[in-house]
């Protein structure tokens with residue numbers, strides 16, 4: 001993946017991470033009426049996956065599918081920069097769940 005593209009994804013990820021953390025904090029402070037289920041999903045799934053994506057950017061493996069090892073579609077990463085699996089692998093995974 002091109003360096004400029006990676007920097008762009010990194011910015012998106014950091015922005016998203018901050019937004020998620022802010023939402024969780026607002027919930028803790030009683031400033032929002034978001035359902036507790038949504039907050040726990042953010043804390044347990046989304047935030048860790050963003051942190052994983054950022055660490056993969058740091059080690060140079062970002063953009064590679066954790067399932068099949070192929071390069072992920074740029075459009076997919078644009079929509080979900082924290083994605084760890086390509087479209088095909090996540091379809092298989094969601095069927096297994």
Ligand SMILES: [Zn+2]
Nearest residue numbers: 065068086089
């Ligand atoms: Zn894959």
